[in-house]
Amino acid sequence: MTTATASATLPAEVRTPWTEFWRKFKKQRVACAAGGFVALLVVVAILAPWIVPYDAENFFDYDSLNALPSLKHWFGVDPLGRDIFSRIVVGSRISLTAGFVSVAVGAVVGTALGLVAGYYEGLWDRLIMRVCDVLFAFPGILLAIGIVAILGGGMVNVIIAVAIFSIPTFARLVRGNTLALKHLTFVEAARSIGASDWTIVTRHIFPGTIPAVVVYFSLRIGTSIITAASLSFIGMGAQPPTPEWGAMLNEARADMMTSPHVALFPSLAIFLTVLAFNLLGDGLRDALDPKLERQ
Amino acid sequence: MLPYLVKRLLGLVPTLLLVAVLVFLFVHLLPGDPARLAAGPDATAETVALVRQDLDLDKSLPEQFARFASGALRGDLGRSVRTKRPVSTEIAERFWPTFWLTVAAMAWSVTFGMAIGIASAVWRNRWPDRIGMTLAVSGISFPAFALGMVLMQVFSVQLGWLPTVGADTWRHYILPSLTLGAAVAAIMARFTRSSFVDILKEDYVRTARAKGLRETIVVIKHGLRNALIPVVTMMGLQFGFLLGGSIVVEVVFNWPGMGRLLVDAVDMRDYPVIQGLVLLFSLEFVLINLIVDVLYAVINPAIRYR
Numbered sequence: 001m002t003t004a005t006a007s008a009t010l011p012a013e014v015r016t017p018w019t020e021f022w023r024k025f026k027k028q029r030v031a032c033a034a035g036g037f038v039a040l041l042v043v044v045a046i047l048a049p050w051i052v053p054y055d056a057e058n059f060f061d062y063d064s065l066n067a068l069p070s071l072k073h074w075f076g077v078d079p080l081g082r083d084i085f086s087r088i089v090v091g092s093r094i095s096l097t098a099g100f101v102s103v104a105v106g107a108v109v110g111t112a113l114g115l116v117a118g119y120y121e122g123l124w125d126r127l128i129m130r131v132c133d134v135l136f137a138f139p140g141i142l143l144a145i146g147i148v149a150i151l152g153g154g155m156v157n158v159i160i161a162v163a164i165f166s167i168p169t170f171a172r173l174v175r176g177n178t179l180a181l182k183h184l185t186f187v188e189a190a191r192s193i194g195a196s197d198w199t200i201v202t203r204h205i206f207p208g209t210i211p212a213v214v215v216y217f218s219l220r221i222g223t224s225i226i227t228a229a230s231l232s233f234i235g236m237g238a239q240p241p242t243p244e245w246g247a248m249l250n251e252a253r254a255d256m257m258t259s260p261h262v263a264l265f266p267s268l269a270i271f272l273t274v275l276a277f278n279l280l281g282d283g284l285r286d287a288l289d290p291k292l293e294r295q
Numbered sequence: 296m297l298p299y300l301v302k303r304l305l306g307l308v309p310t311l312l313l314v315a316v317l318v319f320l321f322v323h324l325l326p327g328d329p330a331r332l333a334a335g336p337d338a339t340a341e342t343v344a345l346v347r348q349d350l351d352l353d354k355s356l357p358e359q360f361a362r363f364a365s366g367a368l369r370g371d372l373g374r375s376v377r378t379k380r381p382v383s384t385e386i387a388e389r390f391w392p393t394f395w396l397t398v399a400a401m402a403w404s405v406t407f408g409m410a411i412g413i414a415s416a417v418w419r420n421r422w423p424d425r426i427g428m429t430l431a432v433s434g435i436s437f438p439a440f441a442l443g444m445v446l447m448q449v450f451s452v453q454l455g456w457l458p459t460v461g462a463d464t465w466r467h468y469i470l471p472s473l474t475l476g477a478a479v480a481a482i483m484a485r486f487t488r489s490s491f492v493d494i495l496k497e498d499y500v501r502t503a504r505a506k507g508l509r510e511t512i513v514v515i516k517h518g519l520r521n522a523l524i525p526v527v528t529m530m531g532l533q534f535g536f537l538l539g540g541s542i543v544v545e546v547v548f549n550w551p552g553m554g555r556l557l558v559d560a561v562d563m564r565d566y567p568v569i570q571g572l573v574l575l576f577s578l579e580f581v582l583i584n585l586i587v588d589v590l591y592a593v594i595n596p597a598i599r600y601r
Contacts, residue, residue, distance in 0.1 A: 130309065130310070133310050134310060134313045134317065137310055138573070138577050138580070139534075139535030139537075139539045140542075141539040141540070142539050145542065145557065146321065146573050149566075222435070230438060234546050235562065236561065249444065253444065256444065256447075257452060260448050263448075267438075270441060271437050271438070274435075274438070275432065275436035278436050
């Protein structure tokens with residue numbers, strides 16, 4: 001009774017952008033489930049060293065080489081006697097870190113460049129967009145391979161390469177948004193009361209670009225995890241015995257005939273992780289910015 | 296049409312020039328002395344000095360670039376450190392397998408991608424849409440190298456229907472092109488669906504239906520033709536994805552193409568070959584984008600007059 005009167009006397013619920021987003025997002029069950037799965041993955045990745053049953057790199061069960069999944073070894077054993085479940089769990093740290101860090105760097109740099117290009121236009125715009133055109137002129141993973149060829153292999157260099165590969169996408173996206181936002185009335189109002197360029201860009205334009213950046217962030221993480229795993233797969237990223245998923249698949253290739261299950265679990269791990277980020281990204285897009293193009 | 300074409304071609308010049316500068320600087324960005332790299336780890340100081348002279352590394356950077364650019368324009372990309380043969384010969388041998396692989400992948404992924412996209416849009420939110428879009432989101436989430444391994448395991452190893460590696464007959468093309476095209480088919484399906492959904496809401500579609508046209512004709516004649524414009528643009532963008540993806544797929548299937556050559560060259564630190572391949576890949580990509588833009592202008596005359 002008391003709650004009913006309370007809600008009757010209160011004005012309609014205050015609608016902030018945040019509640020509005022949540023109202024739309026929670027309706028999408030698939031995206032919510034994907035978000036839950038991503039959260040679970042993050043927890044697993046953080047706790048990995050404490051939850052693995054065996055050491056991922058230095059435990060060898062010589063009695064059950066190539067064993068199929070069992071109660072003792074949930075995902076089976078690889079040809080060297082290592083527990084695949086432990087390796088997958090530890091590998092989640094590498095893949096999630098690679099995906100997240102590279103996209104975060106790409107998003108921060110790309111957003112800053114996009115804001116500058118879109119807000120100032122003129123020379124800055126031409127310069128930044130020309131650089132983006134050049135980066136875009138290297139198809140797909142090729143830019144990352146070129147960068148790795150210069151810096152050398154290894155996961156850190158792969159992250160740098162994938163980050164550079166993400167910059168132009170964010171720069172173009174944010175530039176487009178900035179161009180659209182800067183002619184709106186509230187920006188003009190801010191300028192008319194004498195706000196500095198810095199204030200206008202950071203307080204009035206940047207918040208307007210956030211929805212698009214968040215959506216791309218999630219979708220890009222999937223792409224980046226695949227790119228990083230691909231580089232490890234072709235031998236340019238993480239090196240054996242590191243339990244990186246792409247590197248594990250590359251190792252498993254030699255024994256595909258005799259023990260295909262060794263390749264199965266890293267494939268599934270990459271697939272499910274990337275799928276979760278893509279479904280989450282789709283949900284975020286539908287909730288935040290329905291007009292944004294489907295990739 | 297001609298002024299548009301000329302404008303677009305001229306617009307490419309600065310981009311291509313910058314790409315060429317970057318690719319040229321590549322050897323100079325590497326840690327260590329490029330002459331020592333080219334001469335090999337066992338070379339004596341005199342050999343390194345000779346190589347330096349031979350490769351013009353003792354000249355100023357702009358002079359070196361001028362030589363590199365004029366050489367590249369004449370098809371002279373230097374010699375492979377590993378095989379000592381001209382880079383252009385090395386690449387020429389590997390060009391066609393990659394080209395046909397990419398074309399095959401594009402052909403089937405556009406066909407299937409568009410078919411799935413149209414079916415999903417026409418039966419929106421019903422079971423064909425659900426199945427189509429589930430397939431599509433899985434397609435963009437499954438890494439090509441893993442898909443290639445699965446397909447090879449099932450169709451070549453277990454069932455024995457198709458050959459595993461090599462590029463001799465059309466049967467060799469089936470699995471690699473499926474692997475390479477899967478992600479693009481998925482992207483095309485999602486993209487076609489969204490542009491088709493918008494088009495089916497247009498007034499002219501309602502008019503077509505109102506005048507009693509059959510649904511098939513409405514979809515094909517009024518829908519498809521208009522949906523083609525964004526889809527063609529998307530195709531061009533995806534070509535870059537295919538060129539990049541071919542690198543990984545060629546490793547899985549041991550394909551005798553440029554991607555495989557690139558990975559081997561990176562392994563062997565064969566820098567002239569890397570340089571030549573990166574240049575060629577990006578040139579190809581930029582040209583394909585140009586062709587797509589021109590096609591776009593052919594389909595939609597409004598673009599030409601912007």
